[in-house]
Structure formats: C-alpha cells, structure tokens
Amino acid sequence: xxxxxEANAVVWKDEFFPEGFIPEIIxxxxxxxxxFKNPNRNEHEERITRRFAERVRxxxxxxxDLPFKIRVEVSIPxxxxxxxxxxxxxIFDYIGTIREEVYFAFECKRxxxxxxxGLNTNNSEYxxxxxxxCFITGKYSEGxxxxxxxxxxxxxxxxxAILSLGKIIKNKRLALKLAKDTGLEHSSVMGISQxxxxxxxxxxxxxxxxxxxxxxx
Numbered sequence: 001x002x003x004x005x006e007a008n009a010v011v012w013k014d015e016f017f018p019e020g021f022i023p024e025i026i027x028x029x030x031x032x033x034x035x036f037k038n039p040n041r042n043e044h045e046e047r048i049t050r051r052f053a054e055r056v057r058x059x060x061x062x063x064x065d066l067p068f069k070i071r072v073e074v075s076i077p078x079x080x081x082x083x084x085x086x087x088x089x090x091i092f093d094y095i096g097t098i099r100e101e102v103y104f105a106f107e108c109k110r111x112x113x114x115x116x117x118g119l120n121t122n123n124s125e126y127x128x129x130x131x132x133x134c135f136i137t138g139k140y141s142e143g144x145x146x147x148x149x150x151x152x153x154x155x156x157x158x159x160x161a162i163l164s165l166g167k168i169i170k171n172k173r174l175a176l177k178l179a180k181d182t183g184l185e186h187s188s189v190m191g192i193s194q195x196x197x198x199x200x201x202x203x204x205x206x207x208x209x210x211x212x213x214x215x216x217x
C-alpha cells in the first residue's frame with residue numbers, strides 16, 4: 001500500500017486538464033440542453049446560465065464516469081492585489097489534481113438577440129474582452145490548452161449564427177491569434193456535429209483550442 005506523500009504523488013499527478021474528457025463534456029452540455037426548459041427569448045444570459053449550469057450539474061450527478069465538480073460564476077482574482085478581474089460563467093473542476101487552475105471553463109454569450117428595434121447578432125460581444133479574448137489574454141484558463149464558449153442563439157437560427165460569427169472571427173484573426181489559415185471550423189473532437197465548432201490559437205508558442213457550442217433557443 002502506498003502511504004502519505006508518496007500516495008499523494010500517485011493519486012494527484014495530473015497537472016493539465018485531461019483533453020480526453022472534452023467530447024464527454026460537450027456531449028453532456030448538448031444533451032442536457034435538449035431536456036432543458038428553453039429560456040424566454042428576452043431572458044438575459046446570466047440567468048440562462050445559472051439555470052442551465054444547475055441542470056448540467058444534475059445530469060452530471062446521474063453519471064459515474066465524469067470526475068468533475070461544476071461551479072457557477074467563479075470569481076477570478078488578480079494575484080497582485082486580490083481584486084476580482086472577472087467571473088467565469090461555469091467551470092468543470094477536474095478532481096484528479098490538487099491544482100486549483102486545472103479546469104475547463106465555459107464563457108456564455110447570447111447571439112442573434114431579437115429586439116423591437118431589430119436583430120443584434122452580438123458577435124462583437126462574443127469575441128471581445130468579455131468573450132473569447134478572456135482565453136486569449138490568459139484571464140481564464142491561463143496556461144491550459146483548452147476552453148469553451150457557449151452561444152445561446154436567441155432566434156434559434158444556429159446556422160446563420162455560425163456563419164456570421166465565423167466572418168467576425170476571421171476579421172479579428174490577429175487579435176484572436178488564430179493559427180495560420182484557420183477560422184471557426186468543424187470540431188476535431190466531435191466530427192461534423194452540426195452545432196459544435198472550434199478555433200485554434202497560438203499564444204506565445206503555446207497552443208490553445210476554444211470549443212464553441214451553439215444552442216438554439
């Protein structure tokens with residue numbers, strides 16, 4: 001029997017998020033959405049995310065093969081002054097490590113929001129400093145190889161959301177540090193799944209993949 005610190009070295013050996021679980025996380029999110037009471041099309045993303053994350057947590061608890069704890073609206077402090085620099089919408093904490101920063105984070109944004117004045121694609125919000133750029137700057141998932149974005153497509157037209165967002169992402173390729181000749185592409189872990197895409201980024205010679213899930217309201 002391995003005891004004490006030696007046992008800890010064996011049990012808590014993982015320092016990076018196990019990417020093999022990403023397809024299962026994506027599948028959990030997409031399948032749970034199918035059983036989730038669809039939001040009102042005027043509902044704000046914070047409330048949608050709180051309700052949805054709790055539903056995902058319930059579904060995860062029915063399974064025994066996902067070694068994660070799900071946390072919602074997780075505060076991210078500045079290590080220099082302790083002030084909050086942001087909140088991750090929800091994260092999958094990997095329980096196979098003692099390192100606090102080994103997790104898979106989701107940032108959630110509404111897309112194609114319908115107002116009385118017309119349609120707002122909200123693509124800029126999705127790609128800006130409060131969206132995808134949180135992963136690019138290291139605000140979320142610093143040093144980790146992957147992160148996730150969830151787009152709530154408020155008018156239900158996911159194909160149009162993906163097409164228009166893809167154009168914006170290509171236009172912002174320098175700021176988003178996209179890998180050469182890439183854009184919003186089919187998922188490498190989910191195949192040609194209709195509503196899952198990915199973007200690949202090069203950050204100071206470190207590779208980052210952002211997995212994008214589009215959920216029709």
